Amino acid sequence: MIYDSIIIGKGPAGITTAVYLKRYGYEPLIIAKDGGALVHVKEIENYYGFSKITGPELLERGIKQANELQIPILEEEVLEISFENVFFITTTKGIYQAKTVVLACGASKNRYSKADKFEGVSYCATCDGFFYRKKRLALIGSGSYMAHELSVLENITKDITVFTDGASLTAELSEDIPVVVDKIEAIHGEERITAIEAGGKTYPIDGCFIAIGNASGFTLAKHLGIALKNNSIAVDQNYMTNLEGLFACGDAIGGLLQISKAIGEGASCATAIFSYLKKHKS
Amino acid sequence: MIYDSIIIGKGPAGITTAVYLKRYGYEPLIIAKDGGALVHVKEIENYYGFSKITGPELLERGIKQANELQIPILEEEVLEISFENVFFITTTKGIYQAKTVVLACGASKNRYSKADKFEGVSYCATCDGFFYRKKRLALIGSGSYMAHELSVLENITKDITVFTDGASLTAELSEDIPVVVDKIEAIHGEERITAIEAGGKTYPIDGCFIAIGNASGFTLAKHLGIALKNNSIAVDQNYMTNLEGLFACGDAIGGLLQISKAIGEGASCATAIFSYLKKHKS
Numbered sequence: 001m002i003y004d005s006i007i008i009g010k011g012p013a014g015i016t017t018a019v020y021l022k023r024y025g026y027e028p029l030i031i032a033k034d035g036g037a038l039v040h041v042k043e044i045e046n047y048y049g050f051s052k053i054t055g056p057e058l059l060e061r062g063i064k065q066a067n068e069l070q071i072p073i074l075e076e077e078v079l080e081i082s083f084e085n086v087f088f089i090t091t092t093k094g095i096y097q098a099k100t101v102v103l104a105c106g107a108s109k110n111r112y113s114k115a116d117k118f119e120g121v122s123y124c125a126t127c128d129g130f131f132y133r134k135k136r137l138a139l140i141g142s143g144s145y146m147a148h149e150l151s152v153l154e155n156i157t158k159d160i161t162v163f164t165d166g167a168s169l170t171a172e173l174s175e176d177i178p179v180v181v182d183k184i185e186a187i188h189g190e191e192r193i194t195a196i197e198a199g200g201k202t203y204p205i206d207g208c209f210i211a212i213g214n215a216s217g218f219t220l221a222k223h224l225g226i227a228l229k230n231n232s233i234a235v236d237q238n239y240m241t242n243l244e245g246l247f248a249c250g251d252a253i254g255g256l257l258q259i260s261k262a263i264g265e266g267a268s269c270a271t272a273i274f275s276y277l278k279k280h281k282s
Numbered sequence: 283m284i285y286d287s288i289i290i291g292k293g294p295a296g297i298t299t300a301v302y303l304k305r306y307g308y309e310p311l312i313i314a315k316d317g318g319a320l321v322h323v324k325e326i327e328n329y330y331g332f333s334k335i336t337g338p339e340l341l342e343r344g345i346k347q348a349n350e351l352q353i354p355i356l357e358e359e360v361l362e363i364s365f366e367n368v369f370f371i372t373t374t375k376g377i378y379q380a381k382t383v384v385l386a387c388g389a390s391k392n393r394y395s396k397a398d399k400f401e402g403v404s405y406c407a408t409c410d411g412f413f414y415r416k417k418r419l420a421l422i423g424s425g426s427y428m429a430h431e432l433s434v435l436e437n438i439t440k441d442i443t444v445f446t447d448g449a450s451l452t453a454e455l456s457e458d459i460p461v462v463v464d465k466i467e468a469i470h471g472e473e474r475i476t477a478i479e480a481g482g483k484t485y486p487i488d489g490c491f492i493a494i495g496n497a498s499g500f501t502l503a504k505h506l507g508i509a510l511k512n513n514s515i516a517v518d519q520n521y522m523t524n525l526e527g528l529f530a531c532g533d534a535i536g537g538l539l540q541i542s543k544a545i546g547e548g549a550s551c552a553t554a555i556f557s558y559l560k561k562h563k564s
Contacts, residue, residue, distance in 0.1 A: 263329075
């Protein structure tokens with residue numbers, strides 16, 4: 001089955017986009033691992049209609065709303081998006097196809113800013129792995145997204161060390177992959193990164209890949225070569241990225257990180273997709 | 283007292299703007315006669331957080347939210363806005379002052395489209411009354427906004443006939459003003475309006491003023507000489523009109539007439555006013 005739209009994210013922006021699309025007569029699918037930023041919000045007082053509500057309560061009301069409109073929601077982690085006539089969304093559990101995709105997966109919280117100033121640091125194995133053929137690589141991360149990036153890098157070099165930076169390893173890796181679970185103490189280098197220090201030891205490297213947490217909108221967009229702006233996904237006035245059919249809204253596109261803004265954009269984004277799908281009927 | 287901001291409208295856009303401003307530490311005042319378009323909406327299914335809710339219920343929740351933040355709401359009809367160092371808001375009950383004003387009073391529903399194609403038709407006595415010195419005028423309307431426009435026109439000409447177009451007259455007028463309560467049957471003219479037909483009679487006129495219902499954002503903006511775009515109020519990326527300190531958001535500025543969009547704009551508009559007030563501290 002090819003969905004009219006796959007929406008990545010089940011926070012306010014994602015649910016609103018899906019609700020509008022469904023009511024426009026389309027079949028959306030929502031994929032998200034969790035509710036994103038709102039999961040940890042204890043008190044919301046500035047969302048119209050609620051004098052006071054918690055993030056988890058509001059998220060739950062949103063899910064219920066989608067359920068009542070029979071919008072399917074999959075609790076899966078998205079690992080990669082690719083495009084070949086249609087979009088292919090690869091998750092931890094399967095591959096799904098859609099005519100359009102909406103990145104409504106929140107602001108990027110998966111950056112590793114200590115490394116950002118160095119050359120030789122990448123957030124995308126598919127994009128940059130090739131530059132490190134048979135070189136020594138560090139891969140920072142601990143979950144399934146890290147494992148996905150590792151599987152790409154393993155075809156390029158055998159010399160890879162995984163750094164969890166103090167997090168416990170949740171991905172299952174083959175035993176011959178060295179894993180350092182200590183906190184990272186320092187990153188060395190002049191212009192280019194040269195070594196990582198952790199647990200009192202220094203590991204010389206030629207390059208470093210970051211794959212912390214889930215693949216954020218930011219990292220997914222980077223994989224696809226999407227234009228960015230101030231570390232957010234750049235969109236036009238129709239909430240479309242520079243890749244035809246790939247849309248984004250909510251915190252993922254930056255600006256005011258507010259529920260009100262996110263749902264306003266969700267409604268407008270869905271309306272733009274409605275026009276897009278009508279024009280590209282096939 | 284000079285308010286930081288007077289917000290005209292107590293629908294989603296107005297309340298959201300006020301809630302954000304209050305939480306930014308400012309003192310907003312809301313003035314509105316009613317809840318606007320939502321008053322008549324029986325079923326809302328596309329507003330995030332509610333599987334199903336009626337317009338009046340949602341409006342009431344919004345009012346409650348403003349009340350709990352001690353934001354004052356006046357149930358008064360706004361007749362005119364003027365600017366002289368500060369903004370002066372004239373209502374049916376008083377005059378209020380503010381550093382900024384937000385037009386969040388919904389889409390204009392007060393147009394009289396049958397007359398729109400003719401020259402000699404105006405929505406603003408203050409703007410255009412002067413052109414009709416000692417001429418024969420028709421004034422279409424029945425409430426206090428019509429009475430307000432009449433008071434302006436009476437200084438210009440004595441030959442004014444009020445047409446309620448079938449509505450019952452709610453404004454109190456002096457007895458020497460002729461009032462036609464019949465439905466308007468036809469508007470005559472070539473390029474220019476020349477006569478109005480009602481109750482089987484034809485009334486020759488030189489010009490016609492429209493003052494139906496409340497003064498909408500559209501008419502208030504016209505009075506101030508604000509730039510319009512497609513019959514909506516034109517704003518820049520900070521939701522400011524071409525008059526410094528006068529902002530607008532929600533249905534009043536056109537586009538998608540949706541609660542989601544309105545509250546997204548309310549949040550962004552308040553944030554822009556926050557910056558504006560900080561810059562113009564005096």
